[in-house]
Amino acid sequence: MVPQLNLREKAQTVGVVLAPQDIMTTSRWSKEQLKLAFHLYCQLPFGRLHSRNPEIIQLAKLIGRTPGAVAMKLVNFASLDPAITSTGRAGLGNAGSLDKEVWAEFHAGWEKLALECSQLNVQLRKEKGAEAVVELDVTEQEGLQDFTGETKRVVTEQRIKQHFFRRAVLSSYRGRCCISGLSDARLLMASHIVPWSNDKENRLNPSNGLCLSPIHDKAFDRGLITISGDYEVMLSEQLKQNDDAFVAQIFLPLEGRRIELPERFIPSIAFLSRHRNEIFIDAAGQ
Structure with a gap:
């Protein structure tokens, strides 16, 4: 017992x-x-x-x-x-x-x-008589003083939402890119699996997020790479046929590599499927 x-x-x-x-x-x-x-x-x-x-x-x-x-x-x-x-x-x-x-x-x-x-x-x-501050980091606060009235409120709310999503995703992945292992927070992105503009209901859902370095974020966003249902990296034919030396060094070794899964908010299989079907270049026939 x-x-x-x-x-x-x-x-x-x-x-x-x-x-x-x-x-x-x-x-x-x-x-x-x-x-x-x-x-x-x-x-x-x-x-x-x-x-x-x-x-x-x-x-x-x-x-x-x-x-x-x-x-x-x-x-x-x-x-x-x-x-x-x-x-x-x-x-x-x-x-x-x-x-x-x-x-x-x-x-x-x-x-x-x-x-x-x-x-x-x-x-x-x-x-409680404390200063009522909006909890954003320095970069997210930059430029807010340039807005006034309704525009400032809308911009502030947008940044609050983005701040929450970024923190939720990065903390879940222990502050490491799930593909490369990069751990410098200044160089990490909270990437949407299903794009921000494509699914309003899941814009801030951490299970719709991946922690990626900027270069992997860009490749994922453009459909040059995707993630399988087994959480393995898939490369588009366009990327595999690219004869650029940098691509060969950085991307080709990723084929079939399993991403590092987060502590919480594991990427949704449904969202990954949508990315493969709607964004990934090979599936989209682009």
Whole structure:
């Protein structure tokens, strides 16, 4: 018989440090708090779901929870993630019905909820007297001062959505290009499998993303390469017949190579099939 672990023992197996108040607390999580927690879960590597993480500490302050309680909740979400559990890792296994509801709601409407969580974050900061900042990196903030009014709002919202998608994809792939292994974040792209313009409902779905270097992103976007249902790289005939020395060195050895799969949000087989049928040059007959 497999021994049953108590809450503290389960937490320790996944690196969550619990204080007594984390175990004894009886206050229920609101749906808004859970949305913010899941929003953060999507953007952090699995190995950083612990109470010492500055982003977890910051969220805990905003929602009036302890960092340990927030870390526990993130690991609860991990117990719902098939990409995590299929590898033998597990969350705490204490996800409740509202946790599952938030999980399902996000998967049914990534774009709406990513923006809603950003707005909730700003609202909570204002209520607590903190600076209500839009969480974008420096490059994403550049140029916003050049816009005003409705145009600025639209541009800001677009960048918020792109920021969420990039963080979710890069963290899932542990900050490494899934084809080349490149690990410099400045040189990585969160690439859409089904293009942004072709599927509004899945624009921000991390399972519609691949972490790629710029050159592999461009080749994938132009249909020169694709990914099979077995997650292996496929090269177009145009690319294989190209006599450029750089192409021969960089691309030809990739044929049949299996990509490095992410920790979470494994690329959707359906999205990969659409890319092969709609974008890949050989299938499209271009």
